[in-house]
Amino acid sequence: ADWDRVLAVNLRGCLNGCRLAGAHMRARGFGRIVNLGSYAGHRVSAATGPHYAVAKAGIEQLTRIFALDLAPAGVTVNCVAPSAIDGPAAAALPPDRLAAVRARIPVGRLGRGEEVAALIVHLASDAAGYTTGQVIDLDGGRGLA
Template sequence: MTDSALVTGGAQGLGAAIVRALFAQGCRVAIGDLDVDGAAALAAELDPSGERIFAQPLDVREEAAFAAAYEAMAQRWGEPQTLVNNAVMTVARPVLEIPPDEFDQVMAVNVRGTFVGSQVFGRRFKAAGYGRIVNIASLAAQNGGSATGAHYAASKGAIITLTKVFARDLAPFGVTVNAIAPGPLDLPSVRRIVPEDRLAAMVGTIPVGQLGDPAYVAELVCLLAAERSGFTTGATWDVNGGLYMR
């Protein structure tokens, strides 16, 4: 297991599940989030001593924020080994009704955030000769699903492409970069976006017959963050209950 990891958007939802899984496997974790109170509450729940986990204020759109997070981790624990780009903005809106400014906002968080984080941490991982970057993409990027917004789907498609570019450039330096593309997960955010009747219909289309447990994704993050995953890079891992097969 990796020694220390930054999880962006880690205060709640899928990010919190990833934080919990990494921590349970012995990893030291920085919870990067604009919701500092939420991140601090999760950190205090998991480790009241604060020795193995802490909340890090993080605006993923800002290069300086990632640099500050890296330095905070390095001062506490030594050089970080893993970055999980999970922070996300989602607005469920029909494609013809998306204001251009809203499109830009979603892309700034989802795409710019992944790019900037991977660049800041990637440079340092390259210099160290080791690192793991795990990006959270989406099934929506693969099947053109627009239930969570076309700007969300487009941003996740860009993340899959960025994963490949960073993976190719960093592979010679002991750094792997992979993406995970979850399908519908059983999260409060999903239940807020999708009406109950549509949710039931959605579940009916999933071959395994249920929404995904966020823990399924979190456990895969742990695997891709491990040293033993050094021969896996540039891949997009599907966790979708069989909705998209290839």
């Protein structure tokens, strides 16, 4: 049941959003779709379950598929894939586990919600009109280590 719920919310939700919004944007001849992925979608992470990782990996593929389909209509589709972000999930971790996560991030800290928002705003702007089909890691260098 948990597997089905996580895939329905994350993967099917993304599919439906891209289909519905994409159809309207195609008809207008312009649009920006920014999906929310995760570090867990392309790197093994003990912090998430396999259902979450599979759903987020699927979002990355949907991003690429819709980007190819919608690009000729002036619609870009990208994905932001955050790693450890300071918020409720991080706050729920035991202090030693949070310290271990922080130690694996080269910049030495968790990301901030404002940083995620700023990247999304950029990808939704006219300045990002040539960027499509990309999965952009927002991970403080974690994927490099």
